[in-house]
Amino acid sequence: MSSGFGLTGGKSRCYSLWVDLAQCESEFKSGAIERSACQTKLADFIECLDHKRERARLEEIREQVLEKNKDVPPRRPQRGLLALNQIE
Secondary structure, three states, X not given: OOOOEOOOOOEOOOHHHHHHHHHHHHHHHHOOOOHHHHHHHHHHHXXXXXXXXXXXXXXXXXXXXXXXXXXXXXXXXXXXHHHHHHHO
C-alpha cells in the first residue's frame, strides 16, 4: 500500500489518505500534535481499505427496504419470448 501504485500503475485509491496519515504520525512523533488528532485520519484510511462502514450502511438500507416491502410478493424475472413480448 505504501508504494502508492494501484493495480493499473497509477495512484491507488487510498494513497492520498495514507500520505495524510503518515504526515500526521510524523507530526505526532515530533511533538507538534496529540495522537487523538490522527484518529480520524486513521479511521478514514481503514475505511478506504475495508469499506466496513459502507457495507454496514448498505445492509441497513437493504433491511429497511425489505421491511418496507415485506407485504409485496417478489417478482419472478421474465425470460424468453414472454419477456420479449412485454417490451413493446
